[in-house]
Amino acid sequence: MSPRDLIETSAGPVTVLHRLALGVLARDGITSRGAADGLRVGWEAAPPLLPPHHPGWWPCIDLEQVGGGRFRLRATESRPAIVVMRLHDPARRYVSRRLEVTLWPHAALVDPDPAHHVAVAARTLPVWLPPGAAYSLPRGATAVRGRVVRDGTPVHWARVVGVGPGNAVLGRARTDDRGEFLLILGETNQNPVQSTVGVDLRVHGPVAQPATGTVTDPLADLPAEPIARPANPPVPSDLDNASLRGELILPGSVGNAAPAVHLNVPVGSELSLTADVPFAPQP
Incomplete structure (x- = not known):
């Protein structure tokens, strides 16, 4: 041996x-x-x-x-x-x-x-x-549920960031293969807390909608995120960073040329959008 x-x-x-x-x-x-x-x-x-x-x-x-x-x-x-x-x-x-x-x-x-x-x-x-469409919301959560579209077509795997008062990031979400997202807001950055919080939805998505996923492989157009290998032994930032948390913009994505959607979200409730969030890739 x-x-x-x-x-x-x-x-x-x-x-x-x-x-x-x-x-x-x-x-x-x-x-x-x-x-x-x-x-x-x-x-x-x-x-x-x-x-x-x-x-x-x-x-x-x-x-x-x-x-x-x-x-x-x-x-x-x-x-x-x-x-x-x-x-x-x-x-x-x-x-x-x-x-x-x-x-x-x-x-x-x-x-x-x-x-x-x-x-x-x-x-x-x-x-x-990131939480998906069927995620079980905690009691009293403040959240926004919606869909991102480009010319009426769902935008897959887009990044949605909720920005509140003082340009503070209140939450991050990703769309799925249907363009749907669930944005859960954390600290509302209010003192004193009010009944609603103003939120701008900032979207990053693909320059061109990739070849769509199919029943054969619904994840075919999901970009692969490069992950750095930890050091040996690792330092804390090797095992907890923006890349692992999914906070970075996906490869091949750009900002939104369409105006940011502004919402007044009820604190402690879920807001389901009746209108889609538009996305137009920045040139």
């Missing part, structure tokens, strides 16, 4: 049964707790690598689910150095994300030299998922 197949413990050498390539921790974008059950997480693979009878809408190899929003990818020598991960909620409680992730080299994971050990935290990917 190779030394790399053993690890030393207080009880003596122990055989290594598997090594962790990547641990994904899916977090609720509002509470930061582990995301609700029912998520599907996988890495995109070429058709010859996909398991038999896999659903056509999911061109991925699933990660192992270990509970509490946690998923595990075991290390193998044959896997690509860079993988595209998908996090998808069929129940639409969360908006899907695609992430381009660089894995640690397999040789580094099996190196028996303790000085070269790759910390588990450096192989961990915390991901915050």
Whole structure:
């Protein structure tokens, strides 16, 4: 048995049964707790690598689910150095994300030299998922529900930012493959608190609407977000930053040339918009 197949413990050498390539921790974008059950997480693979009878809408190899929003990818020598991960909620409680992730080299994971050990935290990917159309709103939440369109067509995967008094960001949301969004407002930046809060909706979306997703693959036009690999060992900002929280503008997106929609949102209530939010890409 190779030394790399053993690890030393207080009880003596122990055989290594598997090594962790990547641990994904899916977090609720509002509470930061582990995301609700029912998520599907996988890495995109070429058709010859996909398991038999896999659903056509999911061109991925699933990660192992270990509970509490946690998923595990075991290390193998044959896997690509860079993988595209998908996090998808069929129940639409969360908006899907695609992430381009660089894995640690397999040789580094099996190196028996303790000085070269790759910390588990450096192989961990915390991901915050924005609330989707079916998200269960907390009691007393202040929220805006709506849809972003371009010339009457839903805008997929747009960013919607709610800006309040003093140019303060009160909340962030993303549209789904139907153009729908749920913007939950946090601190209303009011003293004293009033019955309504003024909010401007600022939208970033694709320059040109990408080829639409289909029943075969509804996430086909969802841009992949590049995620930096943590240091070894990681610093706090490696595991909690704007990229992981989904606060950055998606690749290929621009601002909105259409006027910002201004709303007076009732504090502690949900406002469902009767008119769509228009989007026209800035030149």
